Amino acid sequence: MNHLPLIIKREYLTKVRNKSFIIMTFLSPIIFVGIFALVAYLSSLNNDTVRNISILDESGLFANEFTNSSTTHYKILSGTSLADAKKEAESTEIYGLLYIPKTENLESLSKEITFYSEDSPSLSLMGNINDILEREVNTLKLKEAGIDSETIKDLHINISANQETFKGMETSKLGAGLKLGFGGLAGYLLFMFIIIYGNMIMRSVIEEKTSRVIEVIISSVKPRVLLLGKIFGTTLAGVTQFLVWVILILILMAAVTSIFGIDPTSVSASGQAIEKTVDGGTQQLIQEVMMEINNLPIANLIIMFILFFVGGYLLYASMYASVGAAVDSETDTQQFMMPILMPLILAVYVGIFTVIDNPHGTVSQVFSYIPFTSPVVMLMRIPFGVPLWQQIISVVILFATFVGMVWFAAKIYRVGILMYGKKPTYKEIFKWLKY
Amino acid sequence: MEKLLEVNNVSKTYGDYKALNDVSIEVEKGSIFGLLGPNGAGKTTLIRIINQITMPDTGSVILDGEPLQPHHIQYIGYLPEERGLYKTMKVGEQALYLAQLKGLSKQEAKERLKYWFNRLQIGDWWDKKIQELSKGMAQKIQFVVTVLHNPKLLIFDEPFSGFDPINANLIKDEILKLREDGATIIFSTHRMESVEEMCDHIALIHKSNKILDGRLIDIKRQYRSNIFEIGLKTTNHEVTSVLLKEKFEVFPATFKSINDELQYKVKIPDSVSPNDLVNYLTSQGQLTHFVEVIPSASDIFIETVQKN
Numbered sequence: 062m063n064h065l066p067l068i069i070k071r072e073y074l075t076k077v078r079n080k081s082f083i084i085m086t087f088l089s090p091i092i093f094v095g096i097f098a099l100v101a102y103l104s105s106l107n108n109d110t111v112r113n114i115s116i117l118d119e120s121g122l123f124a125n126e127f128t129n130s131s132t133t134h135y136k137i138l139s140g141t142s143l144a145d146a147k148k149e150a151e152s153t154e155i156y157g158l159l160y161i162p163k164t165e166n167l168e169s170l171s172k173e174i175t176f177y178s179e180d181s182p183s184l185s186l187m188g189n190i191n192d193i194l195e196r197e198v199n200t201l202k203l204k205e206a207g208i209d210s211e212t213i214k215d216l217h218i219n220i221s222a223n224q225e226t227f228k229g230m231e232t233s234k235l236g237a238g239l240k241l242g243f244g245g246l247a248g249y250l251l252f253m254f255i256i257i258y259g260n261m262i263m264r265s266v267i268e269e270k271t272s273r274v275i276e277v278i279i280s281s282v283k284p285r286v287l288l289l290g291k292i293f294g295t296t297l298a299g300v301t302q303f304l305v306w307v308i309l310i311l312i313l314m315a316a317v318t319s320i321f322g323i324d325p326t327s328v329s330a331s332g333q334a335i336e337k338t339v340d341g342g343t344q345q346l347i348q349e350v351m352m353e354i355n356n357l358p359i360a361n362l363i364i365m366f367i368l369f370f371v372g373g374y375l376l377y378a379s380m381y382a383s384v385g386a387a388v389d390s391e392t393d394t395q396q397f398m399m400p401i402l403m404p405l406i407l408a409v410y411v412g413i414f415t416v417i418d419n420p421h422g423t424v425s426q427v428f429s430y431i432p433f434t435s436p437v438v439m440l441m442r443i444p445f446g447v448p449l450w451q452q453i454i455s456v457v458i459l460f461a462t463f464v465g466m467v468w469f470a471a472k473i474y475r476v477g478i479l480m481y482g483k484k485p486t487y488k489e490i491f492k493w494l495k496y
Numbered sequence: 497m498e499k500l501l502e503v504n505n506v507s508k509t510y511g512d513y514k515a516l517n518d519v520s521i522e523v524e525k526g527s528i529f530g531l532l533g534p535n536g537a538g539k540t541t542l543i544r545i546i547n548q549i550t551m552p553d554t555g556s557v558i559l560d561g562e563p564l565q566p567h568h569i570q571y572i573g574y575l576p577e578e579r580g581l582y583k584t585m586k587v588g589e590q591a592l593y594l595a596q597l598k599g600l601s602k603q604e605a606k607e608r609l610k611y612w613f614n615r616l617q618i619g620d621w622w623d624k625k626i627q628e629l630s631k632g633m634a635q636k637i638q639f640v641v642t643v644l645h646n647p648k649l650l651i652f653d654e655p656f657s658g659f660d661p662i663n664a665n666l667i668k669d670e671i672l673k674l675r676e677d678g679a680t681i682i683f684s685t686h687r688m689e690s691v692e693e694m695c696d697h698i699a700l701i702h703k704s705n706k707i708l709d710g711r712l713i714d715i716k717r718q719y720r721s722n723i724f725e726i727g728l729k730t731t732n733h734e735v736t737s738v739l740l741k742e743k744f745e746v747f748p749a750t751f752k753s754i755n756d757e758l759q760y761k762v763k764i765p766d767s768v769s770p771n772d773l774v775n776y777l778t779s780q781g782q783l784t785h786f787v788e789v790i791p792s793a794s795d796i797f798i799e800t801v802q803k804n
Contacts, residue, residue: 067593276579
């Protein structure tokens with residue numbers, strides 16, 4: 062008599078048929094894409110406004126340096142006084158007035174330039190204006206010192222150091238970013254998965270206790286089998302939901318972008334990146350990204366992702382199940398959640414701060430062996446290249462701990478599911494292990 | 497008689513608490529065995545050990561000649577005191593699931609469920625969810641699920657709780673019918689009238705120890721108090737009363753009667769036979785009522801527990 066498939070099937074079907082589960086499965090992607098579309102729409106709205114800026118340049122040094130862009134239009138004033146220009150700027154739809162006084166001394170000039178506006182101007186606009194002024198003043202100063210502009214251009218050399226590992230593999234800043242992206246995404250995904258579906262397992266254990274069906278069930282099935290069936294069944298339901306989410310989000314994203322004509326990259330990309338795309342750098346960028354992706358140990362990543370994801374999830378799932386068995390209702394779970402959440406949060410912080418700083422440092426290494434943190438930390442480290450033997454040791458430790466944890470959880474589970482009424486203390490739970 | 501179940505010297509300790517101390521019982525095939533005891537005596541622990549939910553620390557359990565093994569669960573049907581069903585699952589689906597856990601094939605389970613649902617006239621509940629049913633209705637489903645796989649050994653812990661008198665009777669008749677069909681039944685309850693009515697054999701557990709065990713009728717003989725309830729018509733009630741009280745230990749009694757008579761309970765010493773008592777009473781007047789007072793299961797329960 063093999064009960065495991067039967068239990069997995071029931072757990073899976075109950076979860077998948079549950080109304081709130083179905084609603085969440087289809088609503089979440091819609092909400093997600095909806096928020097995304099809203100943000101994209103709002104930021105495009107913001108970018109559409111054109112700012113008109115008047116420039117009163119009494120020094121006559123900068124008039125030619127300001128060129129219109131899609132969001133800023135410059136208008137050079139001449140023959141008016143500052144007072145008149147201010148008055149005019151105030152009465153018309155002009156965003157601000159840049160005043161450059163006449164002066165002999167470039168150094169004092171730099172302190173006398175003023176920007177007038179109704180509200181405080183946006184940081185990026187001021188940055189742009191300051192850049193332009195600074196560049197011109199620098200050029201003028203150099204000219205004063207007897208260096209002509211051609212020499213200056215020749216002198217200006219762009220440095221971007223090539224990065225290469227000792228084994229001859231080329232690395233780059235872009236590559237590091239991508240690796241972080243991969244690792245971060247994997248770690249974050251696991252973290253979310255554990256919290257959402259771990260809780261689901263816990264609730265399903267509590268439900269069996271509160272409905273008092275548990276004793277009927279375990280007179281037919283070993284508690285360990287029931288525990289495993291619950292974990293696997295819920296995991297399958299979780300994977301189903303995740304897949305539906307990914308597919309729906311992709312479809313909806315495609316729909317939204319084509320309907321509203323929003324360029325998804327424009328939301329996060331900064332002004333500089335846009336400039337880069339405008340001057341035809343897009344293809345080059347994509348090429349670089351593709352090359353970097355090719356450089357990543359893809360096969361290793363995928364295999365390890367699956368192993369660590371499954372191992373890490375199962376480890377935490379069995380902990381959640383034993384918490385469910387120890388208590389009577391969900392409100393009592395608080396005190397037992399800490400030991401589960403602490404290592405999980407620790408893993409994410411170690412992942413974010415330490416791995417980014419030094420992916421192969423001692424702290425990162427240690428935490429990528431500890432089974433409670435290794436799934437997140439190791440997944441973040443692997444894109445940066447971790448020796449295979451280290452990965453294997455970590456996976457072995459993880460799965461060995463999982464087996465130990467199931468044994469431990471099954472003990473708590475076996476006793477806990479038949480205990481009603483009072484909330485156990487840690488001391489009592491420890492005693493249960495000896496029953 | 498052949499034994500279906502033997503529990504030999506079973507002990508079980510939870511931490512510092514001894515739940516069962518060297519308890520042995522034997523259950524004959526085809527009998528109804530009453531497992532009695534005050535709350536917290538250890539009955540549920542014993543039942544859980546028989547169901548292999550918990551393991552005994554020492555001692556052994558033999559089912560039908562074999563030491564208890566995991567596959568034996570299909571021969572046992574257990575209705576726990578703390579019982580319930582998945583609230584959001586449909587009745588039919590749930591019954592099928594539980595039957596399959598007991599080792600029935602889906603097809604077989606379906607056929608037997610149809611039979612039982614028709615028998616208890618609950619066929620149209622198949623697609624209802626448990627949470628839509630009343631407690632008594634859910635209990636009926638629970639009963640069906642317990643007996644569905646035709647177990648050799650049935651264990652009922654408080655089977656009548658949650659039933660109205662009509663349904664309780666219905667279930668009682670079903671239990672008796674199951675016994676006729678060859679099942680052996682262990683029955684744990686606090687309702688002494690059901691014990692009286694149904695059990696062939698009882699065991700009493702108190703404070704983790706078995707303090708009484710045997711056929712109900714033997715136990716009653718053992719607990720007989722030589723007390724007789726009598727009704728006597730005499731010419732002078734006062735004088736006869738005084739005489740009776742001088743000769744025997746006498747307690748007041750009341751019972752329904754159409755006669756105007758003396759009503760007493762009389763205890764006779766071992767040296768006096770019931771015949772002697774009858775002879776004496778008839779010499780005093782007209783004997784209208786003579787019954788041996790049989791100790792009820794309830795009396796035995798209370799007396800034994802208090803003595804220990």
